[in-house]
Amino acid sequence: MAAPRRGPSAIGPSPRCRSRFGTLRGARPLLERWANVSDAARGCAMRTDSIGHWLKSERETRRLSIEEVASTTRIPRKTLESLEEDRFEDLPSGVFVRGFIKAYATVVEMDADEVLARFDSERPQALPPAPLATVQRRRGYGALVLAITTFALFAIIVATFSLVRRAPAQDDPIELSSALPCLVEAAKAERSYYGPSTTVTPIESSLC
Structure with a gap:
């Protein structure tokens, strides 16, 4: 007589397989915890880099x-x-x-x-903001430099204007002094032409 066949409901994992499944089921939380630890470690390493x-x-x-x-x-x-x-x-x-x-x-x-x-x-700002006293001191130096520069420019302008006004007054004596020798030579030539008895007083007086 043939042995009765077991139905699908009667078939199940062997005790060895059940023990393996239980081991894997128990190891799953450990694996998840290890993954979380690895992520945290990577995050810490990223922050320390x-x-x-x-x-x-x-x-x-x-x-x-x-x-x-x-x-x-x-x-x-x-x-x-x-x-x-x-x-x-x-x-x-x-x-x-x-x-x-x-x-x-x-x-x-x-x-x-x-x-x-x-x-x-x-990396905060390498240079902190300058104190107020330092800023005011720099502004004071800037005003002093500006005043000195303005005064120097004004002095240069006044000196240049004075030289320009004096230039025509200095030209006349120079031209007159250069013309006097020519007039004296002309008077001598005229005196020699008319002879020694002729005077050239009117000519000299007219020149003066």
């Missing part, structure tokens, strides 16, 4: 070359290298650096506002 290293890591993750970033952002490669190496002293002022960071973050699909906020928190 510098701005330049953070940007470079995101670029390499997306398999972008620095030439591609330079071509897209139209920023020179040398500037991007200085940015990735945190050599901010080789870059222009803060306004330009913020523009470079924003363009770089946009290309590598990062949150530009978050990157800029972190940049501002890590």
Whole structure:
């Protein structure tokens, strides 16, 4: 007599399979916890990295070359290298650096506002605002320099005007003194022509 066949409801996993399933079911929370820990560790590593290293890591993750970033952002490669190496002293002022960071973050699909906020928190303004006394002192120096410059220009204008007015008065004596020898020679020639008995007193008096 043939043995009765078991229906589908009677078929189930063997005890060994049930133990394996139980082990996997129990290991699932551990795997999820490990994944959460890994994400937290990556976030901590990202926060501890510098701005330049953070940007470079995101670029390499997306398999972008620095030439591609330079071509897209139209920023020179040398500037991007200085940015990735945190050599901010080789870059222009803060306004330009913020523009470079924003363009770089946009290309590598990062949150530009978050990157800029972190940049501002890590690198405050290098030069604090000048005290009020210093500003007033600089303004005082500027007013003094302006007054001295104005006085010097006024003195130069007055001296030039005086020289221009004196120039015609000095020309007349010079012309007269240069003409006197010619008149004396003419008188001598006229005296020799008329002889020694002829006087040239009227000529000399007319010259005077």
